[in-house]
Amino acid sequence: MATVRKFHQARWNEPVIFELSRPGERGIMVPEAEPGIRERVGDGTSRLPGKMIRQDMPALPEVAQMRVLKHYLRLSQGTLGADLNVDVGQGTCTMKYSPKVNETFVRSPKASELHPMQDDSTVQGALEIMYSLDLFLREISGMDRFSFQPGGGSSAILAMASIIRAYHAAHGEAETRDEIITTIFSHPSDAAAARVKGFKVVTVREDEDGLPDFEAFTKVVSKHTAGLLITNPEDTGIFNSRISQFTTVMRQAGGISGYDQANANGILGITRAREAGFDMCFFNLHKTFSSPHGCGGPACGALGVISDLANYLPTPVVDKTDAGSYCLNHDLPHSIGKIRCFHGVFPAMLRAYAWIMSLGAAGLEEVAQIAVLNNNYMLKRVTGLAGACAPYAVGRRRIEQVRYSWEQLYRDTGVTTEDVTRRLADYGCHLWQSHHPFIVPQPFTIEPTESYSKDELDEYIACLEQVIAEAYSNPEIVKTAPHNSVVHKTDDSWFDDPAKWAITWRAYLKKHGCEREG
């Protein structure tokens, strides 16, 4: 039987870096111009007109090197990365293992010291990685060409919305086709990025099974429809078995179907975007394909399209010449231009390439199957917990994640999802509150991926059991949590009041400085 460990996260009560400043201290020296240079050009800055010379020094802290190191090391210890915990509580985000060997590739100067405008002949290795990864993802998705330029999933959604717009513009329908349809359990950016590109957003709600309501969908499709942006499985983890009907209706109406596959972890080698009738899809290389999340990027939303849309991709893309060398192709006739500067986040591509090479076809399929097995195991365990349930599609299997609810726990004890997340921190665990709107009351979403052993999954469940037992016996300890984490419960009133919020240290000093001295 798994037990709850006696955990206490590092609590250094570390000051803000500005509080460590001691005038005159230096963290690092900067090279000076050689005497021969100074002789020739002087001090350099006198070439500037006086009004352009900065007279006040920027009020950065002055801290010696080891203290800077110690400061940020302590802050790192106050952060619970996936490497340290059973990181299954951030459902939809696929917090899997990011192999350490891939960090050695990314950190090699052979990868890190490349400039994006180098001559193609000097970056043959980098281009080969990009070209090969494109081929791998084509096979995994059934799409015909990929771009790695989007800097994250939302960026890839923006690229899809941009392509939808450009496609209809090229066919003289930019003005009439001004609506994008999405679903309530698809990521918020499927709606938000579509709006950025000027579309009206139509959101289809869920049916009794938690799946997008097909009848409601068909009713909102019209001559104004430009496209569909949809996830499958959605946040609920239930596979939408009618997905082909959605894409068929969309095609018949003249719209384009874009598949948000930010998280595709449960279906690698099982089912593909092409067979489901999609025209585009994207994979987050920092989710399914193991690139670490880095506290929120850098990242890559690898965007794939069918051949009809290949000329709309952002440029450049990588081509292979007849002679077998690789080159950047800047000339796609209908290109939407650029979604991000240069070629995207190469480190994420390199890690994804290495991860796929380590696993192969059978390995990827095993990843998917074990991720789904682990998820259904967690479904069984979580729905056995007091106060928890998994709304919709009761008795059915789920794919890679499940959106659960603490509604019963809340009714019984007054303990909310937010309280549980704070208390779990005391046991070295993380649980996410899920995306708004909270259609599922008191929601939480668990996605165990393939990376954690059964023993670790049992340990996570034991932590949930512990918190639930506390909620029923001593709810105050849960509501006032955390107690063994890095800090205690924060006064949230500072965050929504313009008179109190402080987004920088200097703003804090201006608004609250006198309190500090007192």
Added chain:
Amino acid sequence: MSDMIHPYIPNSVPEVKREMLKAIGASSTEELYTDIPEELRFRRTMNLPHPMTAESDLVRHVMGILGRNQTCEENISFLGGGCARHYVPAICDEINGRSEFLTAYAGEPYEDHGRFQALFEYQSLMAELLDVDVVNVPTYDWGQAASTALRMAARIVRRNTVLVSDTVSPERLAVIMNYCTPALRIIPVAHSRVTGMMDLADLELKMSDETAAVYFENPSYLGLIETEGETIADIAHRRGALLVVGADPASLGVIVPPSHYGCDLVCGDIQALGVHLHYGGGLGGFIGCRDEERFVMEYPFRLFGIARTCEQGEWGFGDVAYSRTSFAQREEGKEFVGTAAALWGITAAVYLSLMGPEGMCKLGTTIMQKSQYAMARLSGIPGVKAPAFDAPHFKEFVVDFNGTGRTVQQINEHLLAHGVFGGADLSRDLPNLGQSALYCVTELHTQEHLDYLAEAISCAITGGECSGHSA
């Protein structure tokens, strides 16, 4: 079901698998996919290369491919244009390689307190450099930051035309054009052929009551410093428009930050602050402004704020005005927010903490001296003019080769053969400049490098012999 056991998949062990299947009442993992219709099932094996499951084989394979790259460390590179090679202090890599930061994502402000504090500090340090009160958790890059700053300006003043200097980087302009279409109308403003600075008469001509914002970059993509920022701000403000300026943070120890000459929204990239090139993957964008509700509420991105906790003397952190984001309100939020470049923000925080005011001042000075020396050396070559524009410059400058009878491509081929990555060829994107290239000189270039460059360019033009290379 395969019997593959892989180090990344602990529950691939057959006994464990059986035990878990039994626990859920299934006979095989195949049974878990019953909701997927047969016609959607992919029934063949994916055509992917044979895997290298032994880590040692993988290392040999991947490093073999990467070995085909020639790097900016092995050669002398003068490439810039929005991504430049500066020195990366060892501690920057130490911190961004920490498992905790590298593999964290979206924890709460408790178990991820350190992530929140580090990014709050990033915002605070950038605010000092920029002399503003608000800075966001990094977005993708400068192109995104400029795009969003323009859209923020448009929402703040409720207009939808923006005037953009025609010396803005072509990469960034392409990002802006896509991101701001169809919401904004983007009108270019001409530059002076002599100084490269904004043509103020053209600006006045194009200003209207529809103008939401004026945008230029300082230093510009062409490396020159716009000295008339204050005049441009006045022109914009007189007509009720805002001023948006893009800035290179590496310059701000010596050059006045845009907020000092009336800029309302400053944007730029943090790659110069302790992040490697990563083939362009090291970018991260910032937007800074004053602490006014009407500005803050228009940010789409995360803004971390400081607060008190229930424990005396303890700092807490959290999201400021979360309700403005797409996370909270989907399409009713401001643009959208998502995973972008947070780890580079933490890295930039480490960098600025190490550098301090003195370091940033020295950095700016050294870069100005070295780039001016490079310009002086290159201008000594017959037919070469550097800089092409009569203005002060920072870090980058245009080298005009029109008088040499050689194309930039010819010169760069010669340089490449001699271990030098010459400046970016501008002849395609900026044909008005003819055969010109954009050169970038940082604190990492030595006098020897710059002398070697001058010699190699001379040879490229005259066809003489270059002496040995000294990267």
